[in-house]
Amino acid sequence: MADLRINLAGIQSPNPFWLASAPPTNSGYQVQRAFEAGWGGAVWKTLGEPILNVSSRFAAVSFNGQRVAGFNNIELITDRPLEVNLKEIAETKKKFPNHTIIASLMVEPKQEKWHEIVKKVEAIGVDGLELNFGCPHGMAERGMGSASGQVPELVEKQTYWVKEVAKTPVIVKLTPNITDITVTAEAATRGGADAISMINTINSLAGVDIDTWNTIPHVAGKGAHGGYCGPAVKPIALNMVGECARNPHINVPISGIGGISSWRDTVEFLLMGATGVQVCTAAMHHGFRIVEDMIEGLNNYLDDKGIASVMDIVGKSVPKYSDWGNLDLNYKIVARINNDICINCNKCHIACEDTSHQCIDMLKAANGESILQVREEDCVGCNLCSIVCPVDGAIDMVELPNELPPMTWNERQAALGTMACDADIIKR
């Protein structure tokens, strides 16, 4: 049994699985049920001035019959009075002293407002704070959430105000609705953040009803953009976590969020630099019970690899994540088709023929059977054929021996640069 405990900026948790600030953490009843099911922590539904919500709030995107490939919402922060939330946080903490409770906060960008809420929340005993600079709708119109999360100066300043009074670790939750998340991440660390979490939801419109021409969802015939999350956003979130993890100016732990539904997704986020993860959509789709498999699967994974503690895998893939300019231009892979496994759907052929490099031939073998063959000299190793192939093991992408020494774009440019200089010198 591996040690699943984590320590994120001094915040202890029995395991890396937290519920993200969202409907699953709306009340004490829910968070207590979640802890009973095995969740290690919960980031309470964002506290602030209670708001009014609209009815018809969520929509999901199905992909070819798979439900909830992506999830969209136009819900705002908590709609319950602060006092009620605080009372339930206190009760929950008392019942589950070893579980992690983080209070998510959002107030107007004013120093006294931040001081006031931080003091109130810390007075009842939480393990940390998460500043919600990410909500992309509703609150942004009031100058909060992603409206302040998109302005690095506001992120820094507000984090600083919180740190002026906070006694518990402060996590800054970042919005992905920005060109370069490392800029706001850096701003948060300058403001004194103890950790950062990402991502909040991505601006989205789930769909349009082609019969009524209404947006999905619509509120009495009108729609507004919402926030996108769920499995579809995982690659976006994973990149943002990786970019922050490998940035030398961002030296705080990361809580990974976005599309995490299983122990495998979790392992990926941890390897890419997250110290723990937060989950919302997967819990909303299936209930709190999914955490049992997450815990057991992670534990079995670590045991199989002989790794004693989950903290030992944090960031292990980060050194492998770099810039395009550092990739070896002389590395070569090609596709190879195993005709004994191939079921002859010809999808690889048409994908390559129409949209890549026209190097998969449809041939007849000596015995008259149809076979597919890659002309390796023309294959650029794009992976497309193996991606569209429906059968495991029918197409292998194989490494060819490197004929030339490794050479990256940056090395090449540097070499060309010196040559150019030499040429200049010769000219002179």
Next chain:
Amino acid sequence: MSTVKQSRISYDHIATNFQEVHPGLSNREAIEEANRCLYCYDAPCITACPTGIDIPTFIKKIASGNVKGSATTIMTANPIGASCSRVCPTEELCEGACVLNHSTKPIMIGNLQRYATDWAMKNDQILFKAGKKNGTSVAIIGGGPAGLSAARELGILGYDVTIFEAAEHAGGLNTYGIVSFRLPKEVSFWEVKQVESVDVTIKTNTKVGVDISVREILDNYDIVILAIGMSSVPNLGIEGEDLQGVYDAIEFVKQTKTHPITDEFLGKKIVVIGAGNTAIDGATCSVRLGAENVKILYRRSLEEMTAYDFEYEFAKQDGVEFRWLTAPLRIIGDDHGNVRAIECIKMELTEAGEDGRRKPIPVKGSEFVLEVDAVIKAIGQSRYVSLIDEMNLEHDGGVVKINENTYQTSNKKVFACGDVIFGKGQGEAMVVSAAQQGKKTAYAIHQMFTKTANETA
């Protein structure tokens, strides 16, 4: 006279006919099927499984790639879960309850269960650990599904468990009675190994009442569990039963699971008498041994047949012929004492009697003779009455009487579970019910001891 279907059966390599019929799901099939599961909450499939396996959870774990966890979920609820994935009548149990029956088609729960347990088997997984010893000793008589299941739970709870098993290997009918092409004995052996891994001692080749006395067991153990199942197929009570070529179906199947496959039935004509699990296994076994024609004779009709629909289908696909409303009168031998023919009589059904079953009565003058080379008796199983009597337990024709909540027999220190308590007229006995009864017996014993411990404390 029609011959059996050629396609599924090889006559050149009879032994290959005894390999498992279904190959099991490929990785891809398993992943696709697992992802089709809705992961219902409070799912009806769980309730429909007699052992209450948390089916959505084990399927979710296949989807997530946590196959070890999946196997653990299955085997925790059902210590015989690998065998059950192959022999349970799933369309009447879990799959029959799947909510997708109402919209698309049910999840292949049995096949997914097999996928996960096969993985654990192939990867030599040991899934459970013995509990801290609590000093109480339990003797279990019979190492079939019921005995093994009780032993596994008691081992985990810390009891000192010894199984006494008459046969060379444990596993009961799973090892010897259910045909290899449905249940290879290696699957049963793996389950036995899981039981041994929780510190259970299994004494094989030890028949209670012969190799060790009943008294010795009753005196030396704190608790005794009787899980001996049922005995051999009873006699038909007709002339010619001791001719060469008359077989007990269970013994017949056992031969194919313990000896090299024989070619002595190639091209032969065989009749099987009865229409339960055992008859189907006897008949399909005969087909696979290369018999030219196999008939099942049953004195009632299709409706009363106790074999499951999937078994009936399976037998039909194997080319087995069914002769309903036909009863044997006598078996006719040749000069060498070998079976030559069987004389039968047509039956008709009366109005339903008190037990709701219609009684078959002979139709006068409808006698006829079938030329056959062998007769397989499969009219149920008799009971180990003498052992039960020797143990001084109350019983009803060999069906041991128990308290339905505690599985306790008329002797407070003796419990009973599995086929040995399976009453008459309840359809067919199932492996999965035997497994569940074993579990419940273990819990009842544990409750009895924790209760007394609490009372004395």
